[in-house]
Amino acid sequence: MQQDNLAELQSAVVLEQLRFAYDGTRTDIINIPEWRLNMAEKCFVFGASGTGKSTLMNLLSGVLKPTSGTITLFDQELTAMSARQKDQFRAQHIGVVFQQFNLIPYLSVAENIQLAAWFGGKPRLIQDEAFTQRLLGLLDALKLKPELLQRSSGELSVGQQQRVAIARALINEPELLIVDEPTSSLDTHARNSFMKHLMAICSAQNSALLFVSHDLSLQSHFDVAVDLAELNQLERAPS
Numbered sequence: 001m002q003q004d005n006l007a008e009l010q011s012a013v014v015l016e017q018l019r020f021a022y023d024g025t026r027t028d029i030i031n032i033p034e035w036r037l038n039m040a041e042k043c044f045v046f047g048a049s050g051t052g053k054s055t056l057m058n059l060l061s062g063v064l065k066p067t068s069g070t071i072t073l074f075d076q077e078l079t080a081m082s083a084r085q086k087d088q089f090r091a092q093h094i095g096v097v098f099q100q101f102n103l104i105p106y107l108s109v110a111e112n113i114q115l116a117a118w119f120g121g122k123p124r125l126i127q128d129e130a131f132t133q134r135l136l137g138l139l140d141a142l143k144l145k146p147e148l149l150q151r152s153s154g155e156l157s158v159g160q161q162q163r164v165a166i167a168r169a170l171i172n173e174p175e176l177l178i179v180d181e182p183t184s185s186l187d188t189h190a191r192n193s194f195m196k197h198l199m200a201i202c203s204a205q206n207s208a209l210l211f212v213s214h215d216l217s218l219q220s221h222f223d224v225a226v227d228l229a230e231l232n233q234l235e236r237a238p239s
């Protein structure tokens, strides 16, 4: 079978009977009977504040463990992995940009990005010329000046930190990029430019993209859009 056909058959993400309640509560925050994301598809997940967007992203990146049900990424069941296997799988296959970016403020931009490559199992490649070229290409695509590489990430503006977080998430060319509400601190012009660059990089790398936000104006950039309130089968109090 041709490689292209194989890629079409495999899903990037499959959720089945996925339920999650925070410890000590009995209220489901997530209850998704079934959902799929195709390989290399760019999906916008929207919902108002408090609908569970960050919770869903934390489940998909393996930071939270579901109460029940399964999460399968590229035919591998995340929910069946040990904590160590999950960390390794995430580092190798998933790029995550959290709302707060989670950069290490006292490390330089270069060190923050190299750390991701190291955890992604590519420590030797960091010395490699091709790695440097890829890093410079990413910086250029994200409109970050190479001089920033030696600056502590804690010294950068919020917009710059955001783009460094994206560069870090993309450095290992992940099959899946998960991005949680990254544009809220940007003005309209910066936001549109950021979105265009992000889409171009994902297309070039063939990465599937799951992007959560409450900002519906971003929807036009994506292949598909999902309303989390519809996807999530939560019991609602009768009105």
Ligand SMILES: Nc1ncnc2c1ncn2[C@@H]1O[C@H](COP(=O)(O)OP(=O)(O)OP(=O)(O)O)[C@@H](O)[C@H]1O
Residues within 6 Å of the ligand: 022, 029, 047, 048, 049, 050, 051, 052, 053, 054, 055, 056, 214
């Ligand atoms: N650690 C926690 N313990 C208990 N409840 C939590 C915890 N974190 C979030 N919640 C609750 O889960 C629900 C979903 O929160 P979540 O942060 O996933 O929503 P969100 O859609 O990402 O919101 P926002 O757009 O404001 O970031 C909220 O009712 C929230 O209060």
